[in-house]
Amino acid sequence: MAGPARPLPALPSKWDIREKVWEYLEASGLAEFPRPVRGRIPNFKGSLQACSSLGELDVFSRAREVKVDPDKPLEGARLAALQARKTLLVPTPRLRTGLFNRIVPPPGASKEILRRCATSQGVKDYSVPVGLDGKAQVDLVVVGSVAVSEKGWRIGKGEGYADMEYAMMVSMGAVREDTPVVTIVHDCQVLDIAEELLGDHDLTVDYILTPTRTIQTNCKRPKPQGIMWHKVSSEMLGKIPILRTLRSRERQAGKDVTLQDEHPALANTNRAAISDEKATAANSHVESDPVNPKSQGSATTTTVYVGNLPGSLRVSELKSALRELQVIPVGLKWQGAQHRAFLDYSDRGTAHRAVSSLQGLSLGGNALRAELARSQRSRGQGEISRHK
Known part of the structure; x- marks a missing residue:
């Protein structure tokens, strides 16, 4: 006679996975400035080598306009876009003052100036803001990750900005359903991630670049189709001015823009x-x-x-x-x-x-x-x- 069934072990949560990656990067000596990496999209030894593989992707060669997140480990990806004379868009940190900045190097910029343009300070010094009506048409999206699976499931640092940026680009018409998404991580950040951990607002990736590998995920899971207002809190709306503008436009277009914590009676x-x-x-x-x-x-x-x-x-x-x-x-x-x-x-x-x-x-x-x-x-x- 069979004994009582044992309860299945709980799946590791997204936070469990983040903590595991952050701790391993620090303990193994792979973490790079800025330190500590906990709470960040972590910079790692070999990030420039991983970023250099971006130029080998056909989707990069065909792209005219590339959006790259401002995280330190993606500095090499921003440089690759500038050296290839792509239009480079970088989201404003935490979306405080808008959605994008377009990096505009000075005429005849040397390699050294382009390297500076790719840094966080260079983004401030050599950029112009792109508004909602700036007609951006992004051909390739490059995001940072804390962890990612070979199937394309991605875990960020937990604040939801990369997911929100993508959803806002969809709402603006800046990306299409087939716009490829690339992430760049250390090999140790490529882990098994249960699909059950993903929400319908989570961004998936099509390519993973590491210092030693290029992985095409062939991910079939649909990407977010726009801003899911029922998952946006009043707190986030208060922090992101451009989100308030988008909400006003979508309300005028007749869309339901009720927030997560909004209810007529409450x-x-x-x-x-x-x-x-x-x-x-x-x-x-x-x-x-x-x-x-x-x-x-x-x-x-x-x-x-x-x-x-x-x-x-x-x-x-x-x-x-x-x-x-x-x-x-x-x-x-x-x-x-x-x-x-x-x-x-x-x-x-x-x-x-x-x-x-x-x-x-x-x-x-x-x-x-x-x-x-x-x-x-x-x-x-x-x-x-x-x-x-």
Whole structure:
């Protein structure tokens, strides 16, 4: 008679994979400036060699306009585009001031000037902004990755900017369905990644360049077909001005542009929660005051306690994990010094999903503890002190 079935081991999460790559690059001596590589698209020994393979790709030879991300390990790819006299577009960091800058070397630029143009400082010194109406037509996209599989599944650093850039290019008509996507990584960053970890907003890649290999993924998974507004938070919209412009245009075109945390009955509550989150991130005494009436949720709020947060973890990393797990709270009380956070949810079902998703999740090398708060904020007493 067969014994009880053993539970299947949990798949490593995207954060588990990121941590594994960052840790290995540092421990093996492969990490290059800027250090530490944790939290970044990592630079690595051999990045220039990997980038040099870009010129051997037919898709590069045919391309007239190439978009390359601003990450340090892609510096060689930006140089290759400039040396080949391609039009080089580089996204503005974190999309703060627009979407693209076009790099314009001075007339008769020497090899040394082109090398400078390919650096982050050169991008600032030799570029002009390209607006939404700049008629960009990108023939090749080059992105950085933390990890990638031979099937083309890609994992970035967790903030979603590469995925968002691509979705915005689709909305602008700057890329087509068959526009190839290349990523450039170290060989150790090519890993098995379960397709179940991918969302429909995740960008896949068609070519992987490493210091020793060129991999054509033959990926058939569809790339994002535009901005998925239901996955965009009010926080991200607030940070990216060009995203607000695109949303206005798509609303006028009759598209549904309802945000992830928007709901007619909760719109004012969510706006207040976002403002409260920004305030509490800057004022730790407000976060840790369990009887401050301003810090109490409504009677319908369900609060999740998250403990064992590593001291090095940033609130942005926890937010990124929550976005990936699709359990974004309406409010977040961050208490990094106490290695904990409290997440407020407007419905109990989402709170339970958050507990299931976060319990045991590895962030920064720590397995998180997650549970429903023993006393809900709506009762106005003692929730935080019970978790000391």
